[in-house]
Amino acid sequence: MLLAAPLTDPDIRMPMFSAAEYDHRLASVREKMDRQGLSALIVTDPANIFYLTGYDAWSFYTPQMLYVPARGEMLMFLRDMDAQGAFRTSWLPEEQILGYPEQYVHQPHIHPFDWVATALRRRGLVAPAAKGCVGLEMDSHFFAPKAYRALVNAIPEWTLVDSFELVNWVRVVKSDAEIQYMRTAARVTTASMHAAIEAVEPGTAQNRVASRIAAAQAEGDGEIWGDFPAIVPMLPTGRSADTPHLTWSDRVLREGDAMVVELAGVHRRYHVPLARTVMLGAPPSDLLLLEEAVAVGLQAVLDVTAAGVPVREMSRVWNLTLARYGLEKPSRLGYSIGIGYPPDWGERTVSIRPDEESMLSENMTLHLICGMWMTGYGYEVSESIRVTGTGVETFTSFPRQLVRK
Amino acid sequence: MLLAAPLTDPDIRMPMFSAAEYDHRLASVREKMDRQGLSALIVTDPANIFYLTGYDAWSFYTPQMLYVPARGEMLMFLRDMDAQGAFRTSWLPEEQILGYPEQYVHQPHIHPFDWVATALRRRGLVAPAAKGCVGLEMDSHFFAPKAYRALVNAIPEWTLVDSFELVNWVRVVKSDAEIQYMRTAARVTTASMHAAIEAVEPGTAQNRVASRIAAAQAEGDGEIWGDFPAIVPMLPTGRSADTPHLTWSDRVLREGDAMVVELAGVHRRYHVPLARTVMLGAPPSDLLLLEEAVAVGLQAVLDVTAAGVPVREMSRVWNLTLARYGLEKPSRLGYSIGIGYPPDWGERTVSIRPDEESMLSENMTLHLICGMWMTGYGYEVSESIRVTGTGVETFTSFPRQLVRK
Numbered sequence: 165m166l167l168a169a170p171l172t173d174p175d176i177r178m179p180m181f182s183a184a185e186y187d188h189r190l191a192s193v194r195e196k197m198d199r200q201g202l203s204a205l206i207v208t209d210p211a212n213i214f215y216l217t218g219y220d221a222w223s224f225y226t227p228q229m230l231y232v233p234a235r236g237e238m239l240m241f242l243r244d245m246d247a248q249g250a251f252r253t254s255w256l257p258e259e260q261i262l263g264y265p266e267q268y269v270h271q272p273h274i275h276p277f278d279w280v281a282t283a284l285r286r287r288g289l290v291a292p293a294a295k296g297c298v299g300l301e302m303d304s305h306f307f308a309p310k311a312y313r314a315l316v317n318a319i320p321e322w323t324l325v326d327s328f329e330l331v332n333w334v335r336v337v338k339s340d341a342e343i344q345y346m347r348t349a350a351r352v353t354t355a356s357m358h359a360a361i362e363a364v365e366p367g368t369a370q371n372r373v374a375s376r377i378a379a380a381q382a383e384g385d386g387e388i389w390g391d392f393p394a395i396v397p398m399l400p401t402g403r404s405a406d407t408p409h410l411t412w413s414d415r416v417l418r419e420g421d422a423m424v425v426e427l428a429g430v431h432r433r434y435h436v437p438l439a440r441t442v443m444l445g446a447p448p449s450d451l452l453l454l455e456e457a458v459a460v461g462l463q464a465v466l467d468v469t470a471a472g473v474p475v476r477e478m479s480r481v482w483n484l485t486l487a488r489y490g491l492e493k494p495s496r497l498g499y500s501i502g503i504g505y506p507p508d509w510g511e512r513t514v515s516i517r518p519d520e521e522s523m524l525s526e527n528m529t530l531h532l533i534c535g536m537w538m539t540g541y542g543y544e545v546s547e548s549i550r551v552t553g554t555g556v557e558t559f560t561s562f563p564r565q566l567v568r569k
Numbered sequence: 570m571l572l573a574a575p576l577t578d579p580d581i582r583m584p585m586f587s588a589a590e591y592d593h594r595l596a597s598v599r600e601k602m603d604r605q606g607l608s609a610l611i612v613t614d615p616a617n618i619f620y621l622t623g624y625d626a627w628s629f630y631t632p633q634m635l636y637v638p639a640r641g642e643m644l645m646f647l648r649d650m651d652a653q654g655a656f657r658t659s660w661l662p663e664e665q666i667l668g669y670p671e672q673y674v675h676q677p678h679i680h681p682f683d684w685v686a687t688a689l690r691r692r693g694l695v696a697p698a699a700k701g702c703v704g705l706e707m708d709s710h711f712f713a714p715k716a717y718r719a720l721v722n723a724i725p726e727w728t729l730v731d732s733f734e735l736v737n738w739v740r741v742v743k744s745d746a747e748i749q750y751m752r753t754a755a756r757v758t759t760a761s762m763h764a765a766i767e768a769v770e771p772g773t774a775q776n777r778v779a780s781r782i783a784a785a786q787a788e789g790d791g792e793i794w795g796d797f798p799a800i801v802p803m804l805p806t807g808r809s810a811d812t813p814h815l816t817w818s819d820r821v822l823r824e825g826d827a828m829v830v831e832l833a834g835v836h837r838r839y840h841v842p843l844a845r846t847v848m849l850g851a852p853p854s855d856l857l858l859l860e861e862a863v864a865v866g867l868q869a870v871l872d873v874t875a876a877g878v879p880v881r882e883m884s885r886v887w888n889l890t891l892a893r894y895g896l897e898k899p900s901r902l903g904y905s906i907g908i909g910y911p912p913d914w915g916e917r918t919v920s921i922r923p924d925e926e927s928m929l930s931e932n933m934t935l936h937l938i939c940g941m942w943m944t945g946y947g948y949e950v951s952e953s954i955r956v957t958g959t960g961v962e963t964f965t966s967f968p969r970q971l972v973r974k
Contacts, residue, residue: 174820175809222800223814225710225913245900245942249812266900267924270917272733302715303675305630306912310707310731312714326715328677371794375787382780382817389776389819392801395627404580407654409628412787413837414794415579432818495650495671506911507711508630512675519672537650 179218179255180432181341186255189216190238192334197234203296204289205232205327206315208307211503211511212331213240214433219254221246224306224505226269227276231284233293241280243269277311281318290319299327305507332513336500338527343550345434346502346529350548350559351385353429353436357560360397360425361567364442370399370412370423377427384431391430394504398426398439405441405542408535419445422566424544426533428509435501435509436559437531439546442567453489454543455566458534461485462545462564465497469549469556471526478516478524478532491536498532501548524551584623584660585837586746591660594621595643597739602639608701609694610637610732611720613712616908616916617736618645619838624659626651629711629910631674632681636689638698646685648674682716686723695724704732710912737918741905743932748955750839751907751934755953755964756790758834758841762965765802765830766972769847775804775817775828782832789836796835799909803831803844810846810947813940824850827971829949831938833914840906840914841964842936844951847972858894859948860971863939866890867950867969870902874954874961876931883921883929883937896941903937906953929956 179186193216197205207213207230214220216230216238223246231239240261242250247263254261262283268276284290300315301307303326316324338346359380363373377397384390399412401423408426417423426439443451464481482497497516501509514522514530533546545564550557584591598621602610612618612635619625621635621643628651636644645666647655652668659666667688673681689695705720706712708731721729743751764785768778782802789795804817806828813831822828831844848856869886887902902921906914919927919935938951950969955962 173808175807177818220816221812221814222803222816222912225800225915245812246814248942249809249815252809252812252815267922269901270904270915270920300714302718303713305713306710307713308708308710309705309712309714309717312717313707369794371787371789371796374797375784375795378787379780379784382776382783384776384819387819389774389817390780391776391818392779392816395630396797398627402580403578404654404657407626407650407657409626409651410654410657411625411627411797412794413582414789414792496674499675507627510630510675515675517672537653 176252180345185339185341186216189334193232193331194234196330196334197299200299200327200330201296202299202327203234204293205299205330206301207232207331208301209304209331210306210505212301214503215331215335217254217256219250219256220433221249221253227311229280233289234296241283243276275310275314277314278318281315290321294321297325298322299330300324301329302326303329303512329512332511335502335511336513336528337525338502338529342434342502343527345431346436346559348388349429349431349434350436351388351429352381352390352431353427353438354560355385356380356427356429357425357438357440357562360427361440361442364417364423364425364444364569366417366419366444369414369416370401371414373399374412381427381429388431391432393428393430394435394506394509395428398424400424400542403540406537406539408537417444422447422451422541422543424542426544426546428504430504433503433505435504436548437501437509437546438548438560438562439533439535439544440562440567441543441545442569444569447566447568450538450541451543451566454536457486457489457491458536458543458545459564462532462534462547465532466549466556469524469551471524471551471553473524475514475516475520475522475524476518479518479520483518493536495535497534498530501529501531526551526553581657585750590744590746591621594739598637598736599639601735601739602704605704605732605735606701607704607732608639609698610704610735611706612637612736613706614709614736615711615910617706619908620736620740622659622661624655624661625838626654626658632716634685638694639701646688648681680715680719682719683723686720695726699726702730703727704735705729706734707731708734708917734917737916740907740916741918741933742930743907743934747839747907748932750837751841751964753793754834754836754839755841756793756834757786757795757836758832758843759965760790761785761832761834762830762843762845762967765832766845766847769822769828769849769974771822771824771849774819774821775806776819778804779817786832786834793836796837798833798835799840799911799914800833803829805829805947808945811942811944813942822849827852827856827946827948829947831949831951833909835909838908838910840909841953842906842914842951843953843965843967844938844940844949845967845972846948846950847974849974852971852973855943855946856948856971859941862891862894862896863941863948863950864969867937867939867952870937871954871961874929874956876929876956876958878929880919880921880925880927880929881923884923884925888923898941900940902939903935906934906936931956931958
């Protein structure tokens with residue numbers, strides 16, 4: 165199919181990274197596989213599949229997997245109609261992309277992975293992988309228990325074990341090329357936050373603010389095109405700002421309302437999230453206290469952040485500052501970011517909290533989300549950062565204060 | 570918390586349906602549970618939780634569940650920060666909404682359902698449910714194998730079985746009130762499709778078209794506000810129109826390009842999807858053939874559609890018409906629609922294909938997606954319909970032809 169297409173086909177995307185970078189990613193994954201005793205790894209998280217193959221499509225609502233053996237070629241299994249177009253975004257050779265037949269979709273008695281298991285067996289790949297354990301992404305959003313049970317039943321030779329976010333942990337430290345994509349995404353973030361702040365006015369409905377943000381997120385910034393975000397704009401407003409994940413309605417903004425805006429700018433699946441709180445009218449004293457505490461706390465966190473520092477140190481400094489203001493935040497202060505697919509732009513690896521065991525490394529990228537969800541009101545300010553050898557780079561540059569309108 | 574809020578709190582949403590309707594839904598679920606021998610059902614699909622409780626938030630990226638015992642009160646388990654705000658959208662009494670502590674989120678060694686299992690045990694709910702089987706949504710997007718294993722390990726008394734989309738099948742036939750929401754959503758669909766068609770011009774980039782659609786989807790239509798869609802706009806373009814699920818880039822439209830637009834208008838989670846194909850310039854003969862075949866085939870399908878007809882009859886008539894044009898479509902012709910959360914607006918129940926066993930009933934709602942993905946080109950036209958006693962109601966009224974620009 166690749167050969168039949170004209171050389172100038174505008175609908176084949178250039179690989180985002182060099183062959184050397186993709187090789188390095190796979191080598192890093194295999195190194196971890198070796199340490200965890202895995203003879204093969206089954207990757208189902210669309211962000212991990214994208215990371216290893218470049219494959220990018222809204223096809224993850226039906227089962228798909230990337231089979232990564234310790235040695236030999238990777239194989240990607242998709243629904244037939246998706247396999248047909250995968251060469252347009254993935255660098256994988258056509259013969260490594262296999263489509264399962266349509267009749268396996270949404271059936272009570274059969275599962276696409278029944279077909280996949282047979283395909284692996286026919287290719288002689290079951291026996292070699294039976295010599296070690298086979299890793300599964302047991303906590304991946306698009307790997308259902310039915311898919312898991314299909315593998316358990318179809319390949320009894322395999323000892324199936326949790327890979328414990330193996331690929332996600334490889335993703336934690338970004339390459340320079342990835343950092344460049346995130347800096348580019350940050351331009352979309354900035355444009356989208358400006359659009360949001362401009363739209364927040366008394367008399368405007370939440371859904372209109374969402375509309376302006378969504379438009380800016382896809383439009384991007386000049387020659388930088390915007391990709392879809394893994395999470396829709398979150399707009400906690402008024403009394404409902406005490407909880408973070410309610411979505412919008414036609415609730416009209418009024419003088420005296422505070423509205424949180426949490427959004428991400430995205431470029432080619434790389435996310436840079438950002439939150440600010442917009443105040444219509446005079447801020448109440450409770451909010452002013454949060455504004456000061458969060459600004460001081462966030463600065464204190466940024467001051468201690470650098471490669472070689474334990475992640476929990478960020479949490480300790482943050483909690484210490486909050487305590488001085490008589491405040492506390494039960495939820496984590498942030499998490500690792502990068503590639504994102506719905507429903508989450510977090511990587512499900514590093515969490516900034518007191519019991520975190522990981523250390524900061526250069527080119528880790530984190531979203532520090534200072535979300536204070538009180539009772540009947542709330543406040544959010546965030547920064548997306550890159551950890552450097554000596555400190556941090558912030559991807560955007562909005563003042564860390566309440567936006568007064 | 571509900572009592573402490575002012576009576577005029579604009580951030581508490583009115584229930585979308587009457588108490589009688591919610592009671593009826595629960596009774597229908599319990600009737601099916603009884604027939605399947607279930608003493609309890611664990612609901613994890615956010616669309617099913619919304620259907621039974623009204624709870625609506627972008628919180629489904631961390632584990633959540635609705636516990637539905639054969640007798641007694643339902644219990645909803647959410648992350649603490651989400652449980653705090655659930656009363657704003659759900660009619661469930663506060664004491665039936667329980668938050669699990671933050672430290673259970675994204676950990677390798679513990680899972681939120683460990684906490685949930687203990688909470689159920691302490692409330693004396695484990696033993697009563699051990700008298701029958703406990704149903705699980707084994708194919709739900711946000712119920713991972715890790716969550717399943719947590720339940721298996723924590724509650725060995727229970728015989729856990731697949732519920733086989735039990736709640737989804739209750740959702741298949743809509744109430745009159747639900748149909749009204751879908752007619753309302755259809756206004757958003759129409760506005761969004763007009764925005765799309767207007768935006769498609771030579772020289773315009775795909776992401777700008779996506780931007781215009783996204784803005785229209787949230788803006789809605791006059792006093793009808795737009796909710797977020799479960800799937801972003803799909804814009805198969807040019808040669809890539811031979812596959813349905815690639816997402817946009819800054820690929821620029823040119824004279825001679827055909828662009829498929831597949832989108833949904835959404836109001837309060839109810840979806841009405843629609844697809845049309847826009848041709849820039851003179852259509853090639855291959856596309857004209859598809860245009861005619863699809864229009865004739867779709868009309869033939871609508872002509873046979875009515876309550877009491879087997880679903881597979883729709884598929885038979887469609888395939889027969891295509892065959893007359895020397896064409897075939899390996900994928901299903903459509904599926905049931907209604908409530909949707911990312912990543913899918915389909916209900917995962919009725920599929921229009923030759924081996925489907927279900928019958929059409931009044932107030933079933935279906936998306937007939939005539940997607941013809943050829944090699945190097947493609948064509949889509951769709952209709953969202955309501956099945957009536959004697960025929961169909963189409964939710965929108967765009968001509969079923971290639972849009973020529």
